[in-house]
Amino acid sequence: MNKYYISTAIPYVNGKPHVGHALEYVQTDAMARYQRLLGKDVFFLTGTDENSLKNVQAAEKLGQNVQQFVDEYYKTFYDFKDILNISFDDFIRTTEKRHFIGAQKLWTNFKAEDLEKKKYKGLYCVGCEAFYKEDELENGKCSEHKTEPEIVEEENWFFKLSNYQEKLKELVEKNIIKITPEFRKNEWLAFIDRGLEDFSISRSAERAHNWGVKVPGDENQIMYVWVDALSNYITGLNFGSADESLFSKYWEQKDQKDREVVHVIGKGIGKFHVLYWPAMLISAGLSLPTLEFIHGYLTVEGEKMSKSIGNVVDPKDVVEKYGTDAVRYYLLGAVSSTKDGDFSISRFEDFYTAHLVNGIGNLTSRILTMIEKYNENKIPKVAEDIFETAKFWVDYDIAFAKFDFEEVIKNINSLVSKIDVKISEEKPWAKVKTGENISVLLYQLVEGLRHLALSLVPIIPETAKKILAQLNLEIENNLAEKKNWGLLKEGNEIKKAEILFVRLEKHII
Ligand SMILES: [Zn+2]
Structure with missing residues (x-):
């Protein structure tokens, strides 16, 4: 079975997660x-x-012990598992012993000619x-944080990124490491062409408040946090531990022709993933990621999220009010997957009402009610496809290949309205009154609903499961077969259940 390894970036735990973390x-x-x-053997880390150091500073500010502080906040990210129904296979904390062992092994494996210890002064x-560098700042300030960097002078270990200038250019240019979307690839190629500088990969233990992974063989130095953080992608697979079988299986994938190792990251950390990480892996003699998907940032009601403005949205609160699938549907369907997007409650409620209440929810209930009323709860005889589902699935796969979730959902919403329009045009309830046989139409509608539910499995898994259960089906990881038309069998009974999405009060007309 083909392996597919995918990861999120690992956030700092200097506070609770916000809706931007939820997006990723x-x-x-x-x-x-x-x-x-699709039937692949997936590992999601x-x-x-x-x-x-941010965690250390946040803890010190509150007068708390750093370990207790990270123990408390890591949990708020781990809880995404239930809050957002995130199906990760493992969760690596970089304070775990296996991470320290793996990060140190990675360092030990760097080629000697890529490391150099020297005095450095920088911003x-x-x-x-x-x-x-000065020219990377905006009016002397960091463009991410709008703060002035501090001048730091000390003796550090450096990684000679300049040794990899040509190699990195080739990797990106030839899509050996595919950067999605394309415009990000072009940005990074231009960046590489401006020349790559060596970067510091350690700091004094003193400046690090003695917190972090020690440099092997140089106890007064702590690894630069990005060096240790990036290695999570392999330490999470137990790289460096006594049993490296997960690492061999999902990272190296030596038995596989089309190897897939995918990092999902935000636009602010491209440098670390497109340049530093591949160079470090080559230096250590390890395999490279095959794809980096770079998403944009979320604003809230048109403004950058910030504690001082007080507009930080906790995904937990939104989920409590509207439900997990409503939040998933919005983040995937109402926000561009690659450009910056906005989280707005009024837009959220409109999207929820239009596509989940009036769309998927209402359609499901309409079709199952008709099967119940006009065909004694049973699936009628198989009839031909009138919704061009074969084309729908082609578009579906293309959009997923581009990580274009907005497009996936646009197509899903079109399928919903296509089926809705058919019902309005055919008016089956009127036909029944005149004694016309509507079983062909009923089959087409209910089989269309099965296709809809199947397409929702990755997007809103709980809802997909509920619709499939009403059709007496379960989720099976076999899309190539399940996307064929005509799989609902004549005579099978449906089990109509409660409504899927509750209408919001202010939207009741
Ligand atoms: Zn900054």
Whole structure:
């Protein structure tokens, strides 16, 4: 079975997650579930970056012990598993022993000629945990954090990224590491062409508050947090531990022709994933990721989320009010998967009402009610496809291949309205009154509903499961077969259940 390895980035745990974190988790989860639906052997990794200086500072500010602080906040990310129904296979915390062992093994494997210890003075943004050149700043400030970096001078280990200038260009240009979307690929190619500089990969233990992974053989130095954080993608597969079988199976995939190793990341951390990480892997003699999907950022009601504005949206609150699938549907369908998007409650409620209440929910109930009323709860005789489902599935696969979840959902919503329009045009209730046989139409509608439910499996899995259960079916990871028309069998009984999406009060007319 083909293996598919996919990861989210690992967030700092210096506070509770916001709706921007939810976006990345939901996107990654939708892709993982889609790949499983295709029948692949998927491993989905997520986790938390707990060695960041930001965590140390946040804990110190509150007068808390750093370990207790990260223990408390890591949990709020882990809880996405239930809150957003995230199907990760493992969750790596970078304070775990297996992570320390693996990160140190990676360092030990770097080629000697790629490492150099030297004195360095530079502008350091603690928010980014990165050094910047003057010309990378906007009016002397970090463009991510809008803060002035501090001047840091010390002796550090450096990684000679300049050794990999040509190699990295080739990897990106030839799609050996495919950057999705295409415009991000072009941005990074232009960046590489401007010349790559060596970067510091350690800091003094003192500046790191003695928190983090020690440099092997140089105890006074702590690994630069990005070096240790990036290695989570392999330490989460137990790289460096006594049993490396997961790492061999999902990262190296030596038995597989079309190897797939995918990182889902935000646009702010491209440098670390497109440049640093591949160079480090080559230096250590390990295989490379095959695809990096880069998403945009979320604003809230048109403004950047910030604690000072007080507009940080906790996904937990939104889920409590509207439900997990409503939040998933919005994040995947109402927000561009690659450009910046906005989270707005009024838009959220409109989207929910239009596509989940009036769309999928209402259609499901209409069709099953007709089967119940006009065909004694039974599936009629198989009839031909009038909804061009073969074409629908082609478009579906193309959109997933591009990580274009917005397009996937646009197609799903079109299928819903196509089926709805058919019902309105044919008026089966009127035909029944005149004694006309509507069993052909009924089959077409209910089989159309099965296709709809199947397409929803990666997007809103609980809803998909509920619709399939009403058709007496279960989720099976075999899309190639299940997307054929005519699989609902004549005489099978349906089990109509409660409505899927509750109408919001203010939308009741
Ligand atoms: Zn910054």
